[in-house]
Amino acid sequence: MNIKFAPTFLTSLRELRWHNTKIYKAYETFRYDIPRFFKNVWVFRKEMCTFQPWDYTYNLELLKKSLEQTSTCLENGYEEDISRNKKIKAIKRAIQILSNIKEYDYIELAEKKLGMEVVGGFEFLPIEEVDEEGEHMYEMKKLNIKDDANNSKIFDLSRKLEEDEWKELWTIFQGQDYTKFKHSKTKNYNKHHDEWAKQFDGSGMKGWWD
Secondary structure: OOOOOOOOHHHHHHHHHHOOOOHHHHHHHHHHHHHHHHHHHHHHHHHHHOOOOOOHHHHHHHHHHHHHHHHHHHHHHOOOOOHHHHHHHHHHHHHHHHHHHHOOOHHHHHHHHHHOOOOOOOOOEEEEEEEOOEEEEEEOOOOOOHHHHHHHHHHHHHHHHHHHHHHHHHHHOOOOHHOOOOOOOOOHHHHHHHHHHHHHHOHHHHOOOO
């Protein structure tokens, strides 16, 4: 049996060999890597200026910024719209959760859901006792039973919202269990793909590429 190679195959082998040479790697460094480095410094300039190694929220800020870049890349990418738009939606949801964690918006979210507002207990009232200099002393005003109960409801719900979103965030990153998808028995590739696309929700960080 005679084996023949197309000219394009041989050209590809020569290009592959060229790309592995030291000369090309040096060219690649100056042509692509260094410009990309400075571009990334500019993109992540805020996060790099504020980053501190002792608080996890700074790690999340870097992750959030990188996901924003990935979302923009996919929005201008070449993937077909159905799966691409689902991925973008999942990424933006992850970005929103990371923003909530950073800003601690859960108390505000709980207030909106319950139609209540936290009543502050930082009002101080003068009492009869005086200090060594004869000045009146103060005590913090106690909340009434209703306000105290409402505050507890808000704080309890805010903690639950935070826990739920943490779980949702890692579920988005992990992605779906494809073994649980309902598979079509048809041998038609297009119908099989359409069935899969309906069940796919865009989650799964491993699939976020263009």
